[in-house]
Amino acid sequence: MKKLNVALVGFGSLGQSFARILLEKKEEIEKEYETTVNVVAITTKTRGNLVDAWGIDLARVLKNVEETGVFPNQHKTVLHKTSLEIAEAVDYDVLIEMTPLDMNEGQVATEHIMAALKRGKHVICANKGPLAWHYRELMELADENNCKLLFESTVMDGAPLFSLIRESLKMCEITEIRGILNSTTNYILQGIEQGKDMKDIVSESKKRGFIEANPKYDVEGTEAAAKLAALANAVMDADVTPDDVETTGIENVTKEMIDDAAARGNVIKLICRAYRKNGEVILKVAPEEVNKMNSFAAVTGTSLMVSLTTDLMGTLTIMTEAPEVDQAGYGIFSDLLELVEELN
Numbered sequence: 001m002k003k004l005n006v007a008l009v010g011f012g013s014l015g016q017s018f019a020r021i022l023l024e025k026k027e028e029i030e031k032e033y034e035t036t037v038n039v040v041a042i043t044t045k046t047r048g049n050l051v052d053a054w055g056i057d058l059a060r061v062l063k064n065v066e067e068t069g070v071f072p073n074q075h076k077t078v079l080h081k082t083s084l085e086i087a088e089a090v091d092y093d094v095l096i097e098m099t100p101l102d103m104n105e106g107q108v109a110t111e112h113i114m115a116a117l118k119r120g121k122h123v124i125c126a127n128k129g130p131l132a133w134h135y136r137e138l139m140e141l142a143d144e145n146n147c148k149l150l151f152e153s154t155v156m157d158g159a160p161l162f163s164l165i166r167e168s169l170k171m172c173e174i175t176e177i178r179g180i181l182n183s184t185t186n187y188i189l190q191g192i193e194q195g196k197d198m199k200d201i202v203s204e205s206k207k208r209g210f211i212e213a214n215p216k217y218d219v220e221g222t223e224a225a226a227k228l229a230a231l232a233n234a235v236m237d238a239d240v241t242p243d244d245v246e247t248t249g250i251e252n253v254t255k256e257m258i259d260d261a262a263a264r265g266n267v268i269k270l271i272c273r274a275y276r277k278n279g280e281v282i283l284k285v286a287p288e289e290v291n292k293m294n295s296f297a298a299v300t301g302t303s304l305m306v307s308l309t310t311d312l313m314g315t316l317t318i319m320t321e322a323p324e325v326d327q328a329g330y331g332i333f334s335d336l337l338e339l340v341e342e343l344n
């Protein structure tokens, strides 16, 4: 049986969701790929870190964290080491980056990823910040060190967006992107329409785990801008950052505006757009009125949709219906399976 050692950097909603999927499918991976996936490190900001070269008892850790919020004391808790030190020193094969989005140039996540790639370790990244600010640099570093940097869950949660483009749109040039890329704002807009209070919607989104650690990033459109920049860098060969995205959030959208739009046969959606103009990639995130007959109007709740306009395959639209954090967990799991297959 081969062994794949994994380090989880961040163990919040997404880290725990991925851990549950890994536990559920562990035996199936062993049967199908003759590979056992071992979690050898889990790091957090405030709960300390776990490191165990023999493999952490993930079921026990999950149970403890779910029930008490802290790690079980049977495991060695390494309090003195930061995530970066662990990324630099622990013996793992794959680092999975799941710390919160930070609009300060995607740090500290970018440092975690660089530390891993420099050591020749593969990386799965759920945090869009590093790709939004440092995509080219990170891909070059991965190439130089013969490593993979995969990031399926950064945009559209676990929907196969990047893998579809990679595997099934070969040699297609993507000339335009139009999407609803942020679940939280889509959910909030629907809540406002139903007369709910913004504070209640935000606290429900927290419980369900899809809102950012800093909810302002969702509401003010910056999370969507980071996703759009990451997507444009990865699939349009752009070299942009979220600072290049003209961004307006939904903080000023009122029930009156939504009702007025409805009277005109429209709904308000936070729309992300990227397109080429005179060789430059233009990026915009803003609330727009969308006709009720348009497919984007049917994207309700946490659902997401992206339309890719291509030179060879026309326009292709992908939608993920009512995703929750577990669909993002699956995005990480699918990246992990790609690595398991590759290393087999």
Ligand SMILES: NC(=O)C1=CN([C@@H]2O[C@H](COP(=O)(O)OP(=O)(O)OC[C@H]3O[C@@H](n4cnc5c(N)ncnc54)[C@H](OP(=O)(O)O)[C@@H]3O)[C@@H](O)[C@H]2O)C=CC1
Pocket: 009, 010, 011, 012, 013, 014, 015, 043, 044, 045, 046, 047, 048, 083, 098, 099, 100, 101, 108, 126, 127, 128, 153, 154, 157, 209, 210, 211, 212, 213, 324, 325, 328
């Ligand atoms: N939730 C979702 O539906 C989705 C999330 N994502 C992305 O995945 C990432 C994680 O999201 P989510 O799990 O919801 O976030 P959470 O806020 O629930 O969890 C973040 C985790 O990262 C830890 N952390 C924070 N700062 C550091 C640091 N400097 N070093 C090490 N660990 C740190 C936190 O520690 P502590 O436990 O001490 O707080 C926590 O364990 C984000 O970038 C998000 O944008 C992507 C797709 C969907």
Ligand SMILES: N[C@@H](CC=O)C(=O)O
Pocket: 154, 157, 181, 182, 183, 184, 185, 210, 211, 212, 218, 223
């Ligand atoms: N906060 C994000 C979570 C996924 O990336 C969203 O609401 O879409």
